[in-house]
Amino acid sequence: NGTTLLLGFLNGESLGKAARKEELSLAAHVFLVHLGGQHFIEDAAESVRYLFDHIKEYGDCRRIFVGGTSAGGYLSMMLCFDRRYFEAVGLKPTDIDGYIHDAGQPTVHFMILDEEGEDPKRVIVDERAPLYFIGRDEAYAPMLFLVSDNDMFGRLEQIHLTVKTLEHFGHKDNVYLWEQHGKHCEYTETFHENGESKFATLVCDFVEKV
Numbered sequence: 001n002g003t004t005l006l007l008g009f010l011n012g013e014s015l016g017k018a019a020r021k022e023e024l025s026l027a028a029h030v031f032l033v034h035l036g037g038q039h040f041i042e043d044a045a046e047s048v049r050y051l052f053d054h055i056k057e058y059g060d061c062r063r064i065f066v067g068g069t070s071a072g073g074y075l076s077m078m079l080c081f082d083r084r085y086f087e088a089v090g091l092k093p094t095d096i097d098g099y100i101h102d103a104g105q106p107t108v109h110f111m112i113l114d115e116e117g118e119d120p121k122r123v124i125v126d127e128r129a130p131l132y133f134i135g136r137d138e139a140y141a142p143m144l145f146l147v148s149d150n151d152m153f154g155r156l157e158q159i160h161l162t163v164k165t166l167e168h169f170g171h172k173d174n175v176y177l178w179e180q181h182g183k184h185c186e187y188t189e190t191f192h193e194n195g196e197s198k199f200a201t202l203v204c205d206f207v208e209k210v
Helices: 012-020 037-060 071-081 110-115 156-170 200-210
Strands: 003-008 025-028 062-071 098-102 143-152 175-183
Touching: 012 200, 025 037, 037 062, 037 071, 062 071, 062 200, 071 098, 098 200, 143 156, 143 200, 156 175
Parallel strands: 003 025, 003 062, 062 098, 098 143, 143 175
Antiparallel strands: none
16 A cells, blocks of 8 residues: 555564555664664654655655654654654654654653663653653644553653643644553564454554554
């Protein structure tokens, strides 16, 4: 159907199998946290730019989705909500047809806090946090949030706050939340009786829906 996904998911193998079954394409980006500061967000934006520039070399592509799991979910949210990263490479967040934010941290990521000598347990919302930018743009692409009910400490509540903040600014109809039982990202390793990944099925269903 001409859709390409650019994802940083943990369970890439099962997602890849589901994507092939649905005739979707998958491009994986390995994000480089060790670049330090916000440079790994810039690196992610550049990889999306590369995909836009070269995807036609691999076939017909009409839609592009961006998503990531855990730290990758932080990246996908930063690209979605802080338009500066995409603008630096000649794109807009709404050039993306949809986002999959899987268990990402919407406040300043604890790895960034630790790297900068701050207590990683602190909850900070500033220009390093996706949540900080919600409400600055009038329109957002459709997005799917995923989180576990027994996720990392505070992650469930932070995701709820992010979804509610979007709703507060009038973004409800194109924002989806899937809450699953288990620990952080544990659902990426759960399967239906037929052996298909529940996580991959949900992601593909979201892509088809929007």
